[in-house]
Amino acid sequence: MKIELPWPDSALLPNNSSGHHWATKQSAKQQAISDATWATKKALFDDIGPRIDPEFDAELSIYFYPPDNRGRDVDGMLSSMKPALDAIAKTIGINDRRFRPVHLYPLDKIDGGRVIVVLDQIPF
Template identity: 40%
Template sequence: MPILRLVLPYPPSILNPNNRSHWAKKNPVKVRYREHCRALALSMAPTFPPGKIPLSIVFYPPRNTGDLDNMLSSCKALFDGVSDAWGVNDKLFRPMTLDVGKADKANPRVEITIGETHQLR
């Protein structure tokens, strides 16, 4: 499988699972974020062989707060948008390796490498 890289915006804070906002307030943000991620992923238009799609995900949050499991949970709309764009079921996104890079207030993002797993350095 060829190695591809996709850089997507960091999820809005309202999508954090610890955010207690009402669902009616969260939903429009979630829908916009999912659609934005879908549009960015559509530009790649990769094709995949049947089976698992290995992903390496590195989070570059705006601040040095939060933990890895909440960062991943905040990205549900991201993965839904990417899987919509590529026409694959997101349950095929495995194995999945996760890491957190340095906080980047100027450019918070989620970098996804498709086709290999991240090697910690």
């Protein structure tokens, strides 16, 4: 299953939250949840392959296409995806602890940025 998402709001980066009230990133978090929920529903509708079985692990690959050439650390990019990954898990009905292994791929910039999440079932 392939899920295409917009580039995460910079408010979701853990390095940007130091000293800020939690509510300052609430709007970005809600938008990420909404975007991921709808993108996952679209992927479920469009996908002709087998569904993800919540009883088995699902291999998670995340492809990061940033909107510019700024240096970004991979752990920060993954952290900014937490609301989206939670929404994906909830939408397909799997506990996110079943996302294993997790592969992260920081790639070249594209206009506007994008994140592509690919889930593959591991049937054992």
